[in-house]
Amino acid sequence: MVRCGSQSFAEITHILLKLKTNPLPGYYLFVFHPISLRTPMFHYTATIYRNAYSGLSRGTWLLSIIMLINRSGTMVVPFMTLYLTSPEMGYSVAQAGIVFGLFGFGAFCGAYFGGRLTDKIGFYPVQLITLFGGGILFIILGQMKHYGLICLFTYLLSFINEAFRPANSTAIAFYSKEENRTRSYSLNRLAVNLGWAAGSGLGGFVAHYSYELLFWIDGFTNITAAFLMWFFLKPAKASIDVIADKKDEPVKLSAYRDKTYLLFIGLVTLFGSCFFQLFTNMPVYFKRELHFSEPFIGSLMALNGLLIALIEMIFVYKLERKGKNVFFITIGVAITGVSFLLLNIHYVYMAMAVFMIICVTFGEILAMPFMNTYWIARTSHGNRGQYAALYTMAWSAAQTLGPMTGAQVAQVAGFSTLWWLVGLLSLFTSLAFYRMYTKS
Secondary structure (H helix, E strand, C coil): CCEECCEEHHHHHHHHHHHHHCCCCCHHHHCCCCCCCCCHHHHHHHHHHHHHHCCCCHHHHHHHHHHHHHHCCCCHHHHHHHHHCCCCCCCCHHHHHHHHHHHHHHHHHHHHHHHHHHHHHCHHHHHHHHHHHHHHHHHHHCCCCCHHHHHHHHHHHHHHHHHHHHHHHHHHHHHCCHHHHHHHHHHHHHHHHHHHHHHHHHHHHHHHHCHHHHHHHHHHHHHHHHHHHHHHCCCCCHHHHHHHHHHHCCCCCCHHHCHHHHHHHHHHHHHHHHHHHHHCHHHHHHHHCCCCCHHHHHHHHHHHHHHHHHHHHHHHHHHHHHCCHHHHHHHHHHHHHHHHHHHHCCCCHHHHHHHHHHHHHHHHHHHHHHHHHHHHHCCCCCCHHHHHHHHHHHHHHHHHHHHHHHHHHHHHHCHHHHHHHHHHHHHHHHHHHHHHHHHC
16 A cells, blocks of 8 residues: 555545545645645745735835845844953943943934934935944944943944934835734834844854954945935935825824823833843853853844744734734733743753743744834824834833843842843733733
8 A cells, every 4th residue: 555654545535535625724744745835734824924925015125125234234232242341342241231221322312303303304314314324333333442432432323323213113104004004014123133133143253253343344234224225215205295194184192191102111111121131131141151152142143033034924914903912012021021031040051042032032023013013003194203202212211221220230149130130020011011901
């Protein structure tokens, strides 16, 4: 009797006759070996991916490609703490934490002024100016060795870089349609994370050779992204049209008077303060306490971005119409908290680090896209800049509070205490989001 996999031809024929009246997508995967590209599971998966990416505008795709190029040079941030605490620079973890605190403070200020500038001159020129300016400042920062100058140029770089975000959020909203807006933002996040995966992975090897080279690469990718925007994404009348639309649109509640939204912003800040440990103090923990190499640390950071790139759009496509944004945020924040607590499990070092990154990535996938969905749903053309600025400022404040406070805790009480605090604070934030969900 002819065998196929572990079953006879007669058995397979019987199964197929049953499937003719009661089809189960993907069943053939467990019947035939090797897997054929014609299997229902492959077709089903391909259909989901096609649907998840279909219907998005040319402008949305161009913005995401520009973001991909820009973020492919994201090598400085995950290795900035290691760079400052390296024998070459000789600064302490606490001093590196202050630098990251200034990075966050600059981002906070840049987000506010970037939002105001976007409302006045439009999202296109703001994006162009900040990409060029950020590229130049990355290169300059890499030449600074004096601590005071490092602090100054870190603040300036972060200010310019973060002024880009409200303009970029406004641009995505303009180029997308209401029915695919969440996916448009997720595509942009996918580009960010693909770039992060490439930048972090390559950055580990570059850092092993030369930390200063990281700043040059980051600078040139910023400038390249600016040129791509200049040549391929026309300024058109996008910003002008949006401003004109505001005149005919009923005025909605100001973001600064929306009490529910302000509570949401506070919770996002708490979550972000915990989450940013992933890219700042955790690499130092991996290096100093667990003695991982820079390439392995870079690979862990790259794994985070790669997983997001592979599955986030599918998650969003499947969940975005369920109308449970805050519920998904609640679950994602809780998973993130548990992930940080896993760092206090000893003696499984490398395997636990990989597992922790996988868990925190799933938490991020559930939380962050639906945070975007939540704030976008509360806006109109007339007040979107305010909401975008506040949301960006929340993450900027988190960049200030998280790394700086976390570094001080690690310096005084040790990394184990830091992971307990971060994990429990994330779980508390998850409970607060759950209360928002039950009241909505």
